[in-house]
Amino acid sequence: MITDHINAERANAKKAGKSGEEHNAALLRYFNPAGSHPSGIMGEDPQGVPYNLLPLLAQVAVGKREKLLVFGDDYSSKDGTAIRDYIHILDLARGHTVALDHLRSKHPGVRAWNLGTGKGSTVYDMINAFSAAVGRKLPYEVVGRRAGDVLDLTANPTRANKELGWKAERTLEEACADLWRWTESNPQGYRQEPPREFVEKLMKGRK
């Protein structure tokens, strides 16, 4: 829809003898957003039952949920669990700002970019990485596959790397550590004041 809109605006501008190059749009293909703001004061605060792997693991870690249900261990991956491309939310956020800069400076029209790391991780990789951040093993149970899930969704971010000069830089370990800091320190999510020392540290860093 946005593609049609931009193309129509460009075509109209051309008819009117103008370049139309001010009409641009970025189609940003998110892979699996992970982590939280490193300050520990901003993060995902799911209402009701979360759907995604990391928020569910976080609830297991704080005891809101007894265990994680692993949806299938019979995929043709190294450990049988499905593969996704988990990207730190700050890398994802930066992908937006560099894409906007690109639209402003290059006027490409409508252009799509994959915002992923290019590295796939299995469900077990994620359980291990998040367990390491928490400092203890998190309980899980293997159940059947979830309808609609596929083996592997890993990005090819080459176009974003080349055209936007953007690359995901933060590791899975950082994403897990940041998510855990947020979860552990804000058990009521946004329905509580964030820890004062985190806010002060963030403000100091801004001066």
Ligand SMILES: O=c1ccn([C@@H]2O[C@H](COP(=O)(O)OP(=O)(O)O[C@H]3O[C@H](CO)[C@H](O)[C@H](O)[C@H]3O)[C@@H](O)[C@H]2O)c(=O)[nH]1
């Ligand atoms: O309790 C859970 C939740 C997830 N998983 C597994 O963990 C992986 C990641 O699952 P997510 O739900 O976090 O992410 P998906 O990539 O599967 O799903 C995302 O991509 C989908 C399209 O493929 C939809 O857009 C969906 O809304 C979006 O969250 C998948 O292999 C899934 O099977 C589990 O084993 N147990």
